[in-house]
Amino acid sequence: MVEVVRYEWTLKRILHICTGLLAFYLCYVGYRNLKSVLPIYTDQLLWDTELAQLDQWMFGGVNPAYIFQDLFGVGFSAVLLSFVYLAYLPLVPISVGVVLVVCRDLSVGAWYATAISLNWVMGVLSYYALPAVGPIYYQPQYYAALPETGTSSLQAALWENRTEFLADPVTADVIHGVAAFASLHCSVTFAMALFAHKTIQSAVLRWAAWAFFGLTFLATLYFGWHYLVDSIAGVFIGWLCVTLGQWATRNRRMRRPTGHERSAVTSERVTTVSTVGPS
Template identity: 75%
Template sequence: MLSVRKSPYAFIGIVAVLTAAAAIAASVYTGVGLRDPEGFLGPAYIRLPLLAVLMFVAGLIPAAIRRCGWKQVPRGVVEVIRYEWTLRRVLCICTGLLVFYVCYVGYRNLKSVLPILTGEVLWDTELAVLDQWIFGDVNPAFVFQDIFGTGFSAALLSFVYLIYLPVVPISLGVVLVFSRDLTVGAWYATAMSLNWIVGTVSYYLLPAVGPIYYEGTAAAYNALPETNTSALQDALWQNRETFLADPVNADVIHGVAAFASLHCSVTFTMALFAHLVIRNNILRFVGWAFFGLTFLATLYFGWHYLVDSLAGVLIGWLCVAIGAWATGNWRTRRRTLESDLTADDDDAPRGPAGARLPASTV
């Protein structure tokens, strides 16, 4: 049996294969064809490799300058590529992007056929009652609108909620490309990929559409101004109706599901991973602030019930923990991306004569 420390992508690779098989089986059973979801910078199979190339280029020039100086950038570029970009490193980066892509596409397609496989069973009534009980028999929408208002807060939270879409793949590209310790990149890729899988399971455990779409609570959000988030909510519900009208021939992917909040699980994963890996306090603060504002936005706009977002936090923690175990990072001391890039160890790149090359940012 392969050691997870020697093969950090073995675990998530198996998970990706099983996810693909489940998505294909669901497609065959329902008759709904598999689709590659469009998104930031186009289809996933285009934007992920493109982001990796952009991250590589972004780090290559500074690394070349640090290695050989401003006047010998071309020689520096050659040395960085020759001595630092080993075949194993390139393969690990490609594997991280591939497993993330397979898990994400599988998740989107399994989420799309959710209403077909679960039928009319929805848990919104129970989740809404629980929400009101938690908030003292008051609709949470009114609580958040009273506390934060419906002006600047709505615009800020809308921005934070939507910036999640490009931040997720960009963060993956940054960690995979910039981390010299390959197990750190594998850890992050595994944790992020697992969010899609565990989140899909949660959708099927408690199918729900969320407060903004549930007839018992939707009217409470009418006081919110028009934002890009509200436009997205309208588009997703229209896609749901189009899909349900003719699932087999619909040209859209169904994307409505409340329990659990993957916005919360993914941003918590990002924040917790950064907290464990990065020593820069500013970056760690940004990570936690991004998660906190995202958590608030999921409730403020009615995407999720409180229990959905709390479950998302649990999923995020679980994914980081499993990712650490699967990639051999479970008992490893806290490390930093900065120290990974400048560590004086046996894995540091060497020149033709065996001399240790200067550290770089790639």
């Protein structure tokens, strides 16, 4: 076991893991800080009226809140989608740590850490480019039929923080967290699913990643966090971040190996590990 640890956990690998986690942390903290002061610079430039009109036009003249509530109901669906939406919060940093630790190929771990970190950068740029608060805050009457869930509690807390922050931006000790365009939930979960599709051999994990993205996309619209164009823009940002991360870490020809190739790699690893053990 000592020999395997010595072979697997080199100083270089440990430094790569720490660098990836640090990059993720710094980008996220920068994103939170810039998002927190967003109303100071953009509150007179909100695009909610135009985005709401576009939303209604895209759904054939009907407010999308009615469509989703009629289609999925306001019972079990609300509970399930709330669980999925909130699961995003711990899942993202955990996934970064897992990928960095598990991947023997350091460039693949770097690819994922880079892609997720870029989502924060691209996301905060989109907040300033097209500021909006989202349907739940612009037209809350359309979501009054939804039951009390963890998501609705989060929405209320965020709006309370926003109100307190706007009352005195200089001395307020709360973090402002309201922004609609683009959807970072959609961008990050799409990036996770696309990365899994490109790198993971397990079909179960790939499908689970795509299912999680699909439910998250639906939850952003169902609860009124985002307009449809916000979520679509989030998908584009997610794709762009994965593509840039792939290019930056030189994983340009990444593909999942075939069954024969996986067997060959496994045999090679077993042989290599056995050679470093005691004879």
